[in-house]
Amino acid sequence: MSTYALEVENLVKVYGGRRSLFGPRNEPVRAVDGLSFQVPRGAIFGLLGPNGAGKTTLLKILSTLLAPTSGQARIEGFDVVAQPLEVRRSICMVLQETAVELFLSVRDNFLTFAKFHGLDGQLAAKRAADAIALFDLGAEAERKVQDLSGGYKRRVQVAKVFMVDTPVLFLDEFSTGMDPILKRAVMDSLRKEAARGRTIVLTTQILSEAEELCDDILILDKGRQIARGDLNALKLLTKSVSEIVITFDELPQGIERVIAALQPWQSKIAGSTVELVLKTEEAQALDAVSALAKMGRVLRVEIGGASLEDIFVELTKKS
């Protein structure tokens, strides 16, 4: 048996180019363009990329919702095209769009989901009760989902993946519509699931989320891989980016001119705090700090490497 939970080889997905029933002919688009990668078991793997990068298409192929145009993908050793049923037995999916049974109560949503995944009555009831507790849905448990707010619907959808023991979880922008406290609880639970050996593949637009959760990150653009690795490896790709934060006791006069002369990549002044992102080597970044520090009384200075957001912007711009 392979040591990888996911194996992808030269995967290609081309949309369009054919006339659909009652629809116009579309120009072909290569949504996934020759991707190859592997994900070891128990990893939290992040798929990042701008809108239209191919993340959702990739997840749809991996979850058997879409057939690839060419190439291969295997989940737990099962081919997504040749062995779709085995793949579906190995996965659980949170779609980007809200997906709930509107006409059923919250509890019945969980029980129905459990039934599809082969859990018997008692175990299903216990897992449903656990999910209701974890996602703080006790007061809503007997209400029909159509009467709940969008945030609660999303809770119901995400809670389901914690009811079953499938080895691979796919989460497409799972935190959409979640409040910060719940998001934190879900992220903790995801870490626990990964520690139990489940492989988690997630896409997100919130880069701090990926920075906090993911052991391994793949950045996509226009269906192609533009970077891959853990956060430290990705930082090395953009080592010339530095983030500087300086807080003065009072914002010095004329500091805007000095900042402009440094030609920052990004800059922000909030109160007496100046935040800069410089695309420069470390020594020059220190010179910049020194120049700014001479302008007033400094209360705090922070110099850091690029954040995932900086890396993401840098790499997607380059691509």
Next chain:
Amino acid sequence: MPAISAILYREGKIRATNMIFVFWDFFYPLCYLLVFGVGMSAALGAPVSIPGVNYNSFFLAGVLGMASFGIASNSSWSFFMDRDNGIFYEMLTYPMSRAEYLLGKVAFNLFIAVSQALITLGLGAWLLGIRLRLDFLPLLFVSVIVGTAGWFFFYTIFALRIRRNDVFNGVTSVLYFVFLLASSMFYPIDPLPRGLRTVALCNPITWEVDVLRYATIGYGHPPKLALEAAAFTVFAAICFAIAVRSLHKE
């Protein structure tokens, strides 16, 4: 089997927790018979030129055929609703094959159709004095099952291939108009103008309703009915194959 039983469980839960669904599912054809059938009979006297057959008896098969068509139409709407709710795509990632998904859905529809038929036949005979051919009951239930399955697969093709509600609305309205009116559902087709009669003869609803009419009141010519039954079975099988193919493309 676990996947099919899970779908039956889901569909049953959705229906059982909504009384409007329950009423509509079980009493719709009976209501049609009691309102439209009785109304036509009273207003026009005996509009059917078949000796010994009143309109209520004649229309009973039509209403059963209309019910199988209606169940399929409503069920195809449920694909749209599930797609709008997103649950349709999530369900396609559950551990079941596409064929199991369709078979589970059709199995539930068959349960509804057979229940509807039992209620309609029982109350139709009691309230309207329709004399049923009880010896043909097995044929009647086979016809209801094959008919409902055929129309379910037929509608599923459109529900899966059409993405927009307005287009789907337009298509189903045309289907309703053509299939229901150019058929033997409401009237015998022999007296119809030649063009309309030809369309009706090629209409699978006519094939289904003719068999149902024979199975309910014994009216019809068995050799022709055998041909119609075979044609409808082929139609249903082709629709199933195309529906599974359409689902694979989702």
